[in-house]
Amino acid sequence: MQWAAPLAVAVAALCFASVQAACPNGFTSIDDVSEGTSTCIRLVQSKSTWQGAKAMCEMFGASLAKLTGDFHQAAIEEIRKFPELTDEAFWIGGSDEKSEGSWYWLDDDPIPLGTPHWYPCNNQPNHGTDQNHLCLYTPDFFYHSLEQQRQIYSICQTDTI
Numbered sequence: 001m002q003w004a005a006p007l008a009v010a011v012a013a014l015c016f017a018s019v020q021a022a023c024p025n026g027f028t029s030i031d032d033v034s035e036g037t038s039t040c041i042r043l044v045q046s047k048s049t050w051q052g053a054k055a056m057c058e059m060f061g062a063s064l065a066k067l068t069g070d071f072h073q074a075a076i077e078e079i080r081k082f083p084e085l086t087d088e089a090f091w092i093g094g095s096d097e098k099s100e101g102s103w104y105w106l107d108d109d110p111i112p113l114g115t116p117h118w119y120p121c122n123n124q125p126n127h128g129t130d131q132n133h134l135c136l137y138t139p140d141f142f143y144h145s146l147e148q149q150r151q152i153y154s155i156c157q158t159d160t161i
């Protein structure tokens, strides 16, 4: 039974590997620690309007990101791994274009206003009907409203595989 111990180690390694979230090529997994869930995001370093960003994510088989709960902070930490990205803003998948002041994700889940996600220091979301689309804006990467024609980076999201 001399083989048993190495085999047990190998099995343990296999099991650890199986709980690691896997993502499609080009995507990185991030975790919502309090929910115990993972998702896959892609920081798209190509500037486009919100509609252009939405179409680009769909081309990747993904959607503009829905950064709820801990996924928001995890995405910020991912951005901060790349010093060249910390001066950029990133489209994510929310808007209030259907009804001013009522913010929704692309899947029609409501986006609650206020803390902890919206930037608190200049009353985000602001600028009324001039700004109907959601982004993470530098340098804080809290939620900010922005004009949809602004050309910025974006974050795509898809499920783990």
Ligand SMILES: [Ca+2]
Binding pocket: 096, 100, 101, 125, 127, 128, 129, 130, 131, 132, 133, 145
């Ligand atoms: Ca608005």
